[in-house]
Amino acid sequence: MTENIAVIRGDGIGPEIVDQAIKVLDRIAELYGHTFNYTDVDMGGCAIDKWGDPLPEDMLKKCVESDSVLLGAVGGEKWNNVPGNMRPEKGLLRLRAGMGVYSNNRPAKIWPQLADASPLKKEIVDKGIDFIIVRELIGGIYFGEHKTEYTNGKARAVDILTYSEEEIERIGRIGFETARKRNKKLCSVEKSNVLDSSRLWKSVMHRLANEYTDVELSDMLVDNCAMQIVKNPSQFDVIVTENMFGDILSDEASMITGSIGMIPSSSLGAASCGLYEPIHGSAPDIAGKDIANPIGTILSAAMMLRFSFDMPKEADAIENAVSAYLDEGYRTADIMSAGKIQVGCSECGSLIIKNLKREE
Numbered sequence: 001m002t003e004n005i006a007v008i009r010g011d012g013i014g015p016e017i018v019d020q021a022i023k024v025l026d027r028i029a030e031l032y033g034h035t036f037n038y039t040d041v042d043m044g045g046c047a048i049d050k051w052g053d054p055l056p057e058d059m060l061k062k063c064v065e066s067d068s069v070l071l072g073a074v075g076g077e078k079w080n081n082v083p084g085n086m087r088p089e090k091g092l093l094r095l096r097a098g099m100g101v102y103s104n105n106r107p108a109k110i111w112p113q114l115a116d117a118s119p120l121k122k123e124i125v126d127k128g129i130d131f132i133i134v135r136e137l138i139g140g141i142y143f144g145e146h147k148t149e150y151t152n153g154k155a156r157a158v159d160i161l162t163y164s165e166e167e168i169e170r171i172g173r174i175g176f177e178t179a180r181k182r183n184k185k186l187c188s189v190e191k192s193n194v195l196d197s198s199r200l201w202k203s204v205m206h207r208l209a210n211e212y213t214d215v216e217l218s219d220m221l222v223d224n225c226a227m228q229i230v231k232n233p234s235q236f237d238v239i240v241t242e243n244m245f246g247d248i249l250s251d252e253a254s255m256i257t258g259s260i261g262m263i264p265s266s267s268l269g270a271a272s273c274g275l276y277e278p279i280h281g282s283a284p285d286i287a288g289k290d291i292a293n294p295i296g297t298i299l300s301a302a303m304m305l306r307f308s309f310d311m312p313k314e315a316d317a318i319e320n321a322v323s324a325y326l327d328e329g330y331r332t333a334d335i336m337s338a339g340k341i342q343v344g345c346s347e348c349g350s351l352i353i354k355n356l357k358r359e360e
């Protein structure tokens with residue numbers, strides 16, 4: 001098969017980690033006889049420097065016309081003082097909206113080899129951590145009106161949170177469908193004791209539950225969910241929630257699994273063209289040092305093969321190669337522990353490729 005992939009290396013560690021994922025995709029192409037064509041896309045701080053815009057229209061067009069998009073990360077201190085609508089992260093929000101990817105899927109799964117890296121007590125980790133957060137991605141407060149007003153020299157800031165029934169229903173369906181393919185338990189997270197948008201969220205989820213009678217639906221307030229993720233994470237199978245709650249809870253969930261550098265994500269809409277990226281940022285503190293963990297990006301490439309290109313065996317091959325690399329005792333600095341062998345970003349990519357085998 002031939003697939004056209006738009007590649008956004010972005011800022012900070014973005015270029016280093018994306019290069020490792022491309023090395024892996026190229027080896028998969030050799031093993032399985034596929035052709036992956038790559039188109040470079042500028043987005044984020046590097047695009048501001050080059051084009052004066054975090055995502056110029058022609059760059060967005062390249063993404064929308066591709067079969068899928070692989071992204072490293074964007075942002076950094078250099079661009080912290082540019083106006084709000086010109087910040088690197090605005091490019092990312094425009095990309096998600098332009099591609100119409102409304103569902104962000106973030107697995108929170110502990111690799112047995114890294115159980116010691118979890119900050120949770122062993123007895124909690126031993127019960128197993130394996131859940132998915134389905135986060136609404138192009139609605140809610142991040143996409144509402146933002147403004148700061150001044151009266152007599154005093155500032156007042158406003159951010160508007162809106163959800164329509166349609167927006168809730170389409171992400172709700174993804175939550176139920178995802179649960180259906182797993183252990184059939186869906187937890188809907190909101191703040192219905194305070195917010196109208198959350199009360200609407202809850203009522204739509206309960207209406208949908210009548211159609212998905214094989215899935216057990218539960219409700220949880222977001223503050224309780226933040227506690228339960230550290231207290232008893234094994235209770236969760238699939239969590240479905242709105243944009244900002246999902247942003248915060250999925251970072252919390254990533255930490256209990258050991259390292260933010262290990263977690264991939266996929267963002268999909270109605271079409272098969274998806275956006276695949278690790279969940280971490282551009283990590284400017286370690287950029288250019290060849291010490292970043294590229295596994296979150298490599299596993300994002302595996303998700304691209306599984307969900308957008310219908311290549312499950314190729315995706316399994318990548319996940320098995322990552323597992324074999326961990327079994328061999330190699331670790332990047334972020335997950336290093338006593339008795340293991342420390343490697344850099346590029347070496348990590350090469351060692352994973354060495355373990356890639358054609359799965360039949």
Ligand code: NAD
Binds near residue numbers: 073283
């Ligand atoms: P971050 O995720 O970049 O880094 C947080 C911490 O985790 C840092 O100590 C970093 O060194 C470490 N880390 C992150 N990824 C790692 C990896 N692959 N390997 C090893 N260690 C890793 O978050 P931050 O420091 O809050 O943000 C840095 C910049 O990234 C900011 O400009 C922020 O806006 C941006 N950001 C971008 C995205 C994105 O592009 N999707 C997401 C979050 C933050």
